[in-house]
Amino acid sequence: MTDRTPNGASLPLDNLTLSRKEGFRQLAEAPKRIQPDLMTVGQVALLDEPAHAAYNRLRRDWHANLGPIKTPQLNALQDDLWDIIDSNVQDGDKPKGAVAVDAFPGLGKTTAVLHFAQEFHRREIAELGRLTQDGNERWPVCRVGLTSNIGMKDFNRSILEFFAHPARFRGTSAQFLQRALDCVLDCETRILIIDDLHFLKWSDRNGREVSNHFKHIANEFPVTLIFVGVELEARGLYSEMDMGGDVTLAQTARRTTPLTMAPFSVNDDQSRRQWRGLLLWLEKRLILANKFPGMLADELSDYIYARTTGHIGSLMTLINRGCQRAVRTGAERLDADLLNSVKIDAASEQARKQLEAGLRARSWTSKVNLVPSATSKKQASR
Numbered sequence: 001m002t003d004r005t006p007n008g009a010s011l012p013l014d015n016l017t018l019s020r021k022e023g024f025r026q027l028a029e030a031p032k033r034i035q036p037d038l039m040t041v042g043q044v045a046l047l048d049e050p051a052h053a054a055y056n057r058l059r060r061d062w063h064a065n066l067g068p069i070k071t072p073q074l075n076a077l078q079d080d081l082w083d084i085i086d087s088n089v090q091d092g093d094k095p096k097g098a099v100a101v102d103a104f105p106g107l108g109k110t111t112a113v114l115h116f117a118q119e120f121h122r123r124e125i126a127e128l129g130r131l132t133q134d135g136n137e138r139w140p141v142c143r144v145g146l147t148s149n150i151g152m153k154d155f156n157r158s159i160l161e162f163f164a165h166p167a168r169f170r171g172t173s174a175q176f177l178q179r180a181l182d183c184v185l186d187c188e189t190r191i192l193i194i195d196d197l198h199f200l201k202w203s204d205r206n207g208r209e210v211s212n213h214f215k216h217i218a219n220e221f222p223v224t225l226i227f228v229g230v231e232l233e234a235r236g237l238y239s240e241m242d243m244g245g246d247v248t249l250a251q252t253a254r255r256t257t258p259l260t261m262a263p264f265s266v267n268d269d270q271s272r273r274q275w276r277g278l279l280l281w282l283e284k285r286l287i288l289a290n291k292f293p294g295m296l297a298d299e300l301s302d303y304i305y306a307r308t309t310g311h312i313g314s315l316m317t318l319i320n321r322g323c324q325r326a327v328r329t330g331a332e333r334l335d336a337d338l339l340n341s342v343k344i345d346a347a348s349e350q351a352r353k354q355l356e357a358g359l360r361a362r363s364w365t366s367k368v369n370l371v372p373s374a375t376s377k378k379q380a381s382r
Helices: 021-029 043-045 049-064 074-087 109-128 152-163 172-186 205-220 248-255 269-285 301-308 314-331 336-340 347-360 374-382
Strands: 098-102 141-145 191-195 223-228 256-259
Touching: 021 109, 021 141, 043 074, 043 109, 049 314, 074 098, 074 109, 074 223, 074 256, 098 109, 109 141, 109 191, 109 223, 141 301, 152 248, 205 223, 205 374, 269 301, 269 314, 301 314, 301 336, 301 347
Parallel strands: 098 223, 098 256, 141 191, 191 223
Antiparallel strands: none
């Protein structure tokens, strides 16, 4: 999702895309990437040096930005988010329910939430226009990322930074909060995404203040809070006991809907079909001159699952880096030998040995039984 220069190259998105409104709009409204043409080995060989370099640059950008993929997990999460957001149209005297998207790293939770937020942004702009009735810019979504030592003043200032408020550099925490409320009201913001909530230290003073601050925002701001993080329940998001008996967290638990995303599994034929569908989706989008039907879904299905343990973040990293190496070395295809030379995250590599041992023992497979057995044929004929 980038703009393009006249020669077809992508214009890079702002490095602070998610922390400022203009960057978020650029991300949400940029035209979809155009998939580069798939050339044969002979066609690639005929390119002169500048054309070859330009083609490889397009492929680097394309392979690095595949997705987001409409997996069953992403679809389920976004369906729940649409239900919650569209039902949160209560009058201003009623607090709106919040959402906590809680899942392990590498499962695509932030990607899924941001993709949903971009769709929501586009829908609101299309239906209501870029300006409010009062003539202010409409910003349907605000996103704030947390750090480990953030306090209330820092959090309020982060909201003002997103809106580029001119008075975001000086003031008290209370003044920053009032200015943030003014921004939300003036710009008719409907969603406030709080990313990396696991960085918040609930046990210290700043953590308690910010956690209680969320309740105030839920009561006073006409927005739906979407928290995104890892092990939020275990860290005390819903439990007042972890906060020394602070009953405000009991209200947080009552008003917050927990959502999650699971890794791909291969425990039954339905889940294996979902895994195969994901690999087929990827196959169609790889721009490698020597690729062939079934390169991922048939030849590498078990290998890729063992390398990534079904975590889509690890999968996308492996495929992206594998494609970069395949283009750079001239292999122009993915196979086990090439992918073995590609390094990915430590968690996947640690789990790989156990999965590969089970694969050698034939205790599992990610492949779908595409050829019915004799028993199933007899049952089907009855």
